[in-house]
Amino acid sequence: MLPKKELGVIVFLVIYSVMIRLYHLQAPVNDRHHFRQTDTYAIVSNFLKGNSDILHPKFYQTPNPDNTEGFYFGEFPIYEYFIYLLFRFTGENLVVARLFTIGLTSISTVCIYVIGRKMFNKRVGLASALAFTFFPSSVFWGRAISPDVMALTFFTLSLAVLLAKDAKWAKILSAVFWAGAILIKPFYLAFGLVYLYYFFIEQNLEDKKLTQKRLRNLFSKIILFSLPALILYGAWRLWAGTFPPSTIDPDPLSILHDRQGWWTYWHTSDWITLLFTKHFFGELLTPLGGLLAVIGAVLVTVKHLHLSRFMTVWLLANFIISFTFAWGSWQHDYYLLPWLPVLSLLAGFATVEIVKFFRRLWTENLDGFEYFWRVSALIVVVFFVYFLGIKKFFDYRTDFFEPQGYELYAEDFQYDYQKIAQLIFQGETVVSVQKAYSPYAVNMLRRTGNILAIPENKxxxxxxxxFNQIDHLRKLKANYLMIHKIGDAGVACSRQTLNAAMANRFQLIYQGKEFDLYEIKSQLLVVKGTKDQVILTVQNMGIDNTLEVGGIPGSVNTIEVTPSWQKIGESQYQTVVSSGDWLSFKIYWKSPEIQVESNNWFVDKNGFVVKK
Structure with missing residues (x-):
């Protein structure tokens, strides 16, 4: 049993951790990285529909169009599955999902307290936990819909259990928690350095000669400790490998360095500078938090040499993650969450030492002049705490919760989503033409979707x-085409222009304030007639259909023929053309299914109708 005082501290930390994150609890998911948050929620939504499970997770957007089932193996979906289990009892509720994330963050807060208490003392543990709770990135992501929060919780649990109890069961449990973090975010493998150094210290190898026997013993321990992670993660990746087009980013090199190479990317993005200016002394910690972390690093080195080595290894593991996954860390600030525990500990240690310093100053006998200068110094400290800490906290919190990027949530959008969802049945696929790549619309519709992005300035x-893109997507089960209103003044490609192109080929079935919806039906070309005269019938292809006619299929000698088409039925047009001197033909830049009902013609492998 914990002492009452200790239990009181933990209860206080949990309550404080929960209360500070209740901000915007019922707000829609349209704040920072709503792209990733709604993708995560989409996996939960598919669990609820019963058309996926924990080994076959699915979401709605399909960055790889060949992934027609919408599989997603970006991470093992244990976070999403826990939310799904909660929804089984409470019903689907965004507030419940956020409260679950807040609960995970509260566990991380307590773990940081335990780690700080074991490494330093109770005061440092408490100060570190409060620092973690105060950092704006922790406040926002600690209530967002994000599996990264669970990965961080697993890691802090792993380290807290390992440090709290020197027992075999504690090491096993710690290894399992670490494996859980790696299943969600593989880059937590980098913290193997931290565990390696822990076992190095545990065997007192700092003060002993490194013989082969001792090194073998050390590495055998870390290998055994890593086995749960290696087995579970290896099994998951082997399983995911049986679904080759299923991951959200089939090109891992883009996550690492945007395919530029690390050295080039570090230069062009100025990532190393941004890591400090934008994050350490910015929205990750606030300028005050970053300053305290730096002071803490210096003070730990001066006062606790052994601990400073452990902290250095921990910091090194974080640097490896941030600079290896450079583009990912630059683009997605939740990749920086693993920094929070170690920086919280350094900031907490600095805070305790600074408070002790000022307490010593005020316990001395002071004359009037000395008293004046110390009061002045205290006022300066309070001034900087407010402007570099408290004020910045609220500024960054506002930035995090502001709708970010491509706005697709407003009332008109919601109205269109509801109407369009009534027209598109479950299991059908929609192509969303937008001015930026975002899965938000298809996630709101809860329909599998492909996104075609046409930037405003293009x-x-x-x-x-x-139409080649649309035809390709149609063959991959796309049934509907949704065009976002991008017809504002100054926009290079307006919705009116797109609609004019679509109206000839597809049927408009809904016209809203923000979106127009077309039905993409299977296109068909029927060929009848003789060698000298062909009767062509097209279905769901509109009235403007040009023929590419040639001798050798696909050669430069082909010519374009635009016959006159007559409407003969719903979405059906027909023409009769003299073809005596033709050797082959096809519908120009369209790819319909071809049905030949004549003994004089056949279809070759290039899609040309060829005379026998």
Whole structure:
């Protein structure tokens, strides 16, 4: 049993950790990284529908169009599955999902207290836990819909259990928690350095000669400790490998350095500078938090040499993550969450030492002049604490909760989502044409979707390029085309321009304030007639259909023929063309299914209708 005083501290930390994160609890998911948050929630949504499970997680966007089932193996979906289990009891509720994340963050807060208490003392543990709770990135992500929070909780649990109890069961439990963190975020493997150094210290190898026997014993311990992580993560990746097009980013090199190479990317992005200016002394910690962490690092080195080595290894592991996954860390600030525990400990240690310093100053007998200068110094400290800490905390918190990037949530959007969802049945796929890549619309619809992004400053793609993409997606089960209103003044490619191109080929079934919806039906070309005269019937292809006619299929000698088409039925048009001197033909830059009902023609492998 914990002493009452200790239990009181833990209860206080849990209550404080929860209360500070209740901000915007019922707000929609349209704040920082709503892209990633709604993707995570989409996995939960598919669990609720019953069309996926923990070994076959699915979401709605399909960055790889060949992934027609919407599989997602970016991480092992244990976080999403826990939320799904909660929803089984409470019903689907965004507040419940956020409270679950807040609960995980509260566990991390207590773990940081335990780690600080074991490494330093209770005061440092308490100050470190409060620092962790105060950091704006911790406040925001500690209530967001994000599996990264669970990965951080597993890691802090692993380290807290390992430090708290010198027992075999504690090491086993610690190894399992670390494996859980790696299953969610593989870069937690880098913290193997921290565990390696822990076992190095445990065997007192700092003061002993490193013989082969001692080194073998050390590495055998870390290998045994790593076995749960290696087995579980290896099994998960082997399983995911049986679904080759299923991950959100099939190109891992882009996550590492945007395919530029690390040295080039570090230069072009100025990532090393941004890591400090934007994050350590910015939104990750606040300027005050970053300053305290630096002071703490210096003071630990001066006062606790052995601990400083452990902290250095811990910091090194974080640097390896941030600079190895450079593009990912620059683009997604939740990749920086692993920094929070070690920086909280350093900031907490600095806070305790600074408070002790000022207490010593005020216990001395002071004359009037000395008293004046010390009061002045205290006022300066309070001034900087307010402007570099408290004020910045609220500024950054506001920034985190502001709708970010491509706004797709407003009332008009919600109205269109509801109407469109009534027209698109479950299991059907929609193509969303937008001015930026964001899965938010398809996540709101809860329909599998492909996104075609046309930036505001770029002209509309040529009809050939655009419809080739749509035809490819149609063959991959896309049933509907949704066009976002991007017709504002000054926009290079307006919705009106896109709609004019679509109206010839697809049926408009919904027109809203923000989105228009077209039905993409299977396109068909029926070929009848003789060698000298062909009767062509097209279905769901519109009235403007040009023929590419040639001798050798696909050669430069082909010519374009635009016959006159007559409407003969719903979405059906027909033409009769003299073809005596033709050797082959096809519908120009369209890829319909071809049905030949004539003994004089056949379809070759290039999609040309060829005369026998």
């Amino acid at each position: 002209p509309c793609p040529s009809e050939i390029a655009l």
